[in-house]
Amino acid sequence: MKFITATILTGLLSFISGIFLPWWGIAPSALLVAALIHQKAGKAFLSGFAGVFLLWAGLSFWIDIKNNSLLSRKIAEILPLGGNSLLLILLTALVGGLAGGLGALTGSYLRASPKRKQ
């Protein structure tokens, strides 16, 4: 449950950060969520990754449909991804997802480990 909540929250907060902050706003967003909703490092990373991955994949996919893939096909030739729009969406989501995951991982260390025994 925590995992899903964190993932959704990361996506939401990242989207809002995108309106006010440069692209890297996704990393502090994921960090904040991971600090608030505490999970083990690995899980935190995954939910941060998934949150931004899904957000960026969803947004770019939506834009791409409305645009009839006009631009994505051209960019995917320049990059070069063989003109494949879906690969470009995947790459987009991966780049964003990694920033989200790393942000969340960092955030997860802000709290003491639940396993820790004094």
Added chain:
Amino acid sequence: MKNYCVYFLSFGHITHAAMRIFPFVVSAFITSGYIYLFDHSFGPLPMAPGRFLSPQHGFWQNAEAENYSFNTQATFSGLKGKAEVYFDERLVPHVFAENDEDLYFIQGYLHARFRLFQMDLQTRGAEGRISEIAGKKAIPYDREQRRLGMVYAAENAVKAIESDSVLKKIFDAYTNGVNAYIESLREADIPVEYKILHFKPQKWTNLRTALLLKMMAKILSSGAEKDLGYTRAKSVFLPEELKKLYPQINDSLIPIIPQGTSFPRPASVPALPADVLQNYFLKKDSVATENLTSENSNNGSNNWAIAGSKTASGSPMLCNDPHLELSLPSIWYEMQLSSPSCNVYGVSLPGSPLIIIGFNDSIAWGLTNAQRDVKDYYEIQFRDSSRTEYWFNGEWKKAERRVEVIKVKGEKDYLDTVAYTVFGPVMYDHTFQGIQNSGLKKNLAVRWIAHDPTNEALTLYKLNRAKNYEDYVKAIETFGCPAQNFLFASASGDIAIWQQGKFPLRWEGQGMFIMPGKDSSYLWKNSIPFTHNPNVKNPPSGFIQSANQRPVDVTYPYYIPGTYIAPRGIAIARKLAAMQKVTVRDMMQLQLNYFNVVAEDARPHLLRYIRENDLTEEEKKYLALFKSWDLNAMPESKGQTVFQHWWDSLKTVLWNDELNRVSPPAPMPDEQTTLELLIKDSALIYTDKMNTPEKETWSDVVTESFRKAASALKALEQQGNLTWANAKNTTIYHLIKDFKGFSISGLDVGGFGNIINAIGHSHGPSWRMIVHLSKPYEAYGVYPGGQSGNPGSRFYDSFVKVWEKGEYYTLWFMKETEKNSPKIKWVMKFQGKN
């Protein structure tokens, strides 16, 4: 965890509770590192991947939804009153403003809104600032631009423009309009090319508008001279050979001004310098370099006008198709501009106010390039390598020095000192030798008409508002460079043409070669008087045509060198002379005409000379294609492919041995010259190869060149590319040629530079326009591009298919009363801030 513990314990004083700090620090470090890395460009591609891919900031934001609305309402402090822009379904704006300043403010705004990257890049290119974007590999290009005096020329132009109070207001308003758009840009809105190349748009200035106009001057007038090449040719050819290889007038010329027109008595032509024979005409002195960038000499165009006496309707028609490098975004932006002082429709140049080619309520006008040589070189003798003083009129004269600061991406600034003489900037010297490491020992100053403070914008301003022939003549008087054939037709029934520009009054032969720069005797002195420029009004033939040929025949009393192109003019004049009761449909067919007049003239002679017995069966097959060809360069023609390969091969086989005696090679004689020699000079000495003991004849040249062409044809055929469209592979490149995804190739079109429909590989009719000055007007046009410069917009290339098919759009000359027309798809409303 355990390893960390061991590591930390070794410090002895780290507590157990702090164990989380270390992974936090490491992870924070990696995260920031990742962000930093992806916020900058790395690897072979220039973009910053994080910024670039972000769907809320990067390129995705440039992907325009198919149902995107261009409706806008905005308030700008730069506007005085209200202005409205009505976009039709092709995204052509029809601008209505309450005064001229607002009109050009809005034009600037719209140019920036739809073509910002293009204007920004082209003016940076003009100014020699490509290294800022592309890094040090562009330094030689930037140096050449600056050493040609592009910025100096633009500064002079700004002085001329700003000394005219009306023009100054217009230029200021245009600049403010561009900047109003740039200031309104959010990061996400910046054109996608900036995001790929990772730089930012730069503020507009009047100087940048002038730079853009100078770039046009360079494209159109800088390729019309071959002074360096002719100087090399002079070192190996005798004077009479030079006349034969590079004649001023071809026998087959059909000039713009009809033969038999009488010309005024010439103004006094300057005397030849006393030392002209030994120090100029007979001086064998090679110059082992060339310009780094050479302009395409096919930058030609067609225009013609038909008087009412020759049209079906009784009203005149005007047609124009300027041939330029085809690009995406297109060089042209179509629009209608309406204010209380003017109502004009046509194409504009993003980066400059006003309409360049078009029509208004009373007249229509079109342009073709004059091809006149208005750029000469002078050899300068400096006192020493510091290049601070040069020998002039018997004494050491101080050179002015201009330090050019070239900013280079990722490196420190490159400083280049350019010496300015009475002739102009010293373009080439030991620090900058043209072709790199050419070993040039000379200092060459360049004198170019574009350096003079002439006022081309004033011409356009007046032409946009001209009501009749008198207004038109007054308008073009100030036009200096690049010289154009201004074709004119009025609703009141006049047709006319003037070849207008500022032309030096030369003595015979002046400026064909590099000239001595030791004194004032070789300087340009006066210009040809304006009224003596070639012109004709309402000729008895009922039509006027121009297609980059020499404007006049031998009876014109001035020496006017240039890089003239004869074939299209011949083809057009023949066709027009034969037409009666001309309709718009006829004019469309003529603009799209694929008939190859060069091949028509050459074919009987090629077939007369070829030794068919020497050919293999396979070669004979290609010859058969040529023999049965209908002489039209259609997309599917194989005969045209055979002819063009043969013809190119023939020029090489015939001339290369002579031309390659100097390095770089002497200029190739032009196509019409070779053709006339083939037809008329059966004993031409140049058919003999210099390096063989045998005496080769035309038959040898024609046969050998055919066999060479046949092997290239075989390769084409094996790739399935023997049809002309495939062999030529017409491509419209994006301004950044490397961006393959933004370009369109493989267009199914025929034609070639020497054919009326002059489509080459990446060059051709950049705007086809036909205006029938009937009541009401009928106007048609199309250009191979689209109104939006955004590759993510459906309007990026929306006209290309129509242009490719040879179809036209009906141009809608909107009336102010039509503001509720269903043709209007989007509206932008602007007003001033009080």
